[in-house]
Amino acid sequence: MSTVDIKVNGRALTVPAGTSILKAAKLAGCKIPTLCYHSDLEPWAACGICVVKVEGSPRMVRACATMVTAGQNYITDDPEIHQIRKTVIEMTLADHPQECLTCARNQTCELQRLAAEYGIREIPFDRRVKRLPKDESTPSIVLDPSKCIQCGRCAQVCQQLQDVWALEFIGRGEKTRLMPSAGVVLNESPCIKCGQCSAHCPVGAIYEKDETDLLMNAILDETKHVAVQMAPAVRVAFGEAFGMEPGEITTGKIYAALRRLGVDAVFDTNFSADLTIMEEGSEFVERFVNGKGELPQLTSCCPAWTDYMEKYYPDMIPNFSTAKSPQMMQGAVIKSYYAKNKGIDPKDIYSVSIMPCTAKKFERVRDENMKSSGYSDVDLVLTTRELSRMIKTFGVDFVNLPEEDADSPVGKYTGAGTIFGVTGGVMEAAVRSAYYLITKEELSNVNIEAVRGMDGVKVGEVDIKGTKVKVAVAHGMANVKAVLDEVREAKEKGLEPPYHFIEVMACRGGCIAGGGQPYGTEDDVREKRIAGLYKDDEQSEFRCSHHNPEITQIYKDYLGAPLSEKSHHLLHTHYTPRPVYQK
């Protein structure tokens, strides 16, 4: 790799060729403010706050989108630059509502932080704040165009990372809006509810639908038995809201905090991730060994992916695993098996999930199959962000909480369940148990390295006693197309499918970087959260789903066997082709 010698504020530095001034300055320990830039996205120099000087040149350049040139000295801050940046902030604030105290992004807003850092005390321009209606049409996210600063991150992430194209710049000049096209609201658009727009929005223009009041009300309601489940990815990100490092495993503290809020039972979605493996793994064995059903089998845990598939690849419905997602399985067993065990009428149970994901709010009400217990299997979904706000409201000293255990009998989990939260994890967990289901022998090394890591598409072969199982893993919705088009092409030509089993997660890195996770998710944070989940896996007493004693118990006491009639009723679903534009 060729390198170039440059200077940042007079200090000599050698960086790889093609490095942006912004990144070079970071390497030199100099912070340049940014607003439209995000490390997940291509820089496109919209806001102008990252301007720097090149020594000897009369004009300033934007650090995010300008690559370094050998021999140049970049000045990242001086009174003149400071004044220009201040003006950029003042102009942005001129048409921004000053509602910080009641805004969803109070204290997490990047614009608010910049205004504080640059000491803005007044805005020397005419205030031109527009009042525009919110789009609250989806169950997952809210668009508030009055707060939008038109940085374009949401459209970029929706188009580049997710290839969904629900959001676009519509109109021109003052009237420009980031919104769905063709005159529809978000819920009628191609939106898959992944919430990556809300995770990337620097201000309060796109945010998760806040439903924390509903949990408070349920806790206050004496007649309700509030049962909560928590998804795998939540445990390695939750602490961030309380100043802890990304990747710190806070499972026991979250259980404890939930009990401090006053919920009646705390379960873990990792248990139902193990249950998913038993069902989905058995389904794969049926397809692969017994030839019943189409190959490849596609995973169905991710509701944003499910929505995408129903809209863009409905021809793949026969390939989709009929297994519900862990969230919906957990809800179903809470209101059937657990209710029966405890002698509680399921109508009195209020089933809540804590999820890293905004699409889970939509999944809860996808269709009638989500009421397999006779009631809504999940009554409420809160994102990681919402729960962390609630814990703060309740004055719980999260960092110093003692660790507690989950309730039984649907709370215990294995390492296979916990890695559901990372790209490749569902595949790895499935292989660990499929090996056993096919051979009745245990895998000697349960670490499936081929499916780990941050490559957008990972391809591998798993040797099951001489039989090769070809697997593919894709994450970040835009990476799915290449894999599925390969499958489609083989099908059209009447060839063998290129893969037997494909895992898809809509978000880059998997659920650890879901649209409902704490703000500030970039690749370094993703890596730390991922390391946290693999650590949780390695520290687990059991690392294969079929070893979970509570899994053995639920099949013995209640479900019978994987793919039994009862399992099918409670734990499986079906899919429907849907138009990309609902209107």
Place this chain on the structure above:
Amino acid sequence: MAVDTAPQIEFSKELESFIEEWKPKPGNLIMVLHRVQEEFGYIPREAAIKVSQLLDTPLAKIYGVITFYHFFKLDKPGKYNIQVCMGTACYLKGGEDLINEMENLLGIGVNEVTDDGLFSIESVRCVGCCGLAPVMIVDGEVFGKVTKDELPEIIANYRKQG
């Protein structure tokens, strides 16, 4: 491959072969949209959907383009679209007065259509004959050095044609 039913709109043979010809070329979207507007007088939603399918381009991208350029219209104009020039010369010579008077006479605003579908008013930038300022174009016919007093007669003539 999505389930969207075929859009309920017919393109002429010429338009279809134009799209076929331009499909592999870079910059095809704007060329195609120009032709679509030429054919329909505006870009009907169904046509945008059809173009999206024919060019394999997201509908959002098409709307990004047609809402960015003033030239593209999302609503069906009147049978006689009255384009009043608001370029610098025409503006100085009273283009705005023409628009105001036209709005009074027809009872509609700019970018609106009369109830009978006959007239619409559009404010356009320089049409390239500043010597005739203020200029107005109706259905391709150019009117130069127009005064407010002439407007009722111009409208009446078109109304007679129906």
